[in-house]
Amino acid sequence: MVKRPAANPRRRMLLLKTAIWLIGLGPIVWLTVGFFRGTLGVLPVDTIILVEGRWTLVFLLATLAVTPVRRITGWNRIIQIRRLLGLFAFFHVCVHFLAYAGIDQLFAIGYIIEDVLDRRYITAGFAALVLMVPLAVTSTKGWIRRLGKRWRKLHRLAYLSASLGVLHFYWKVRADTFWPLVAALTLAALFAVRLAYRKRTPKKIVRK
């Protein structure tokens, strides 16, 4: 019998990372081309905000899916793509926010603050963005080392940020709630898997 060579894990990881880069940058390329060719509809800024908002959510949920997938499949190397996914979520939310603040509101700080305070869906979205800032800043190896155990605690904020992002989506769409509900269920399922595995892992015995 001919023995098939084992798939090279490094090569597999490289392919996966390349795919994430392509998917992560794809929407920006698509929007830029569409913008200059005039194919983004009557209000291109609305298309930019919508597309970038949706990709933010996709990358946020993908980031949160890494640990549950790792626990279920035992594929430990998958952890290597978590940071990349998280940074793409942050990148897309920044474009989403800048399109809103810069093109839609022309950086009129007063109007933006008024929106953040008065429109509940903007309040939720803005809070989600604010929570993502410390997560992106502390995603480097240096910060992981410096914060130690506190890093994990801090990065649990990703669940809160994603919940606010989903709420923002739900409040924004008003009538057609199908996709916000799909996002909410996905988030709940990821959280449930995480909790289930946490209960299974015995706590370390603390020696006095």
Ligand code: HEM
């Ligand atoms: C984690 C953070 C965020 C996520 C996941 C997110 C996600 C989304 C999604 C999915 C949509 C599309 C709704 C639809 O299909 O109709 C959307 C729309 C929108 N978002 Fe966000 N968003 C976030 C943060 C923000 C922030 C910080 C702002 C501004 C302060 C913002 C402003 C808007 C606006 C104005 C729209 C509506 C665009 C329009 O109808 O033309 N979002 N967001």
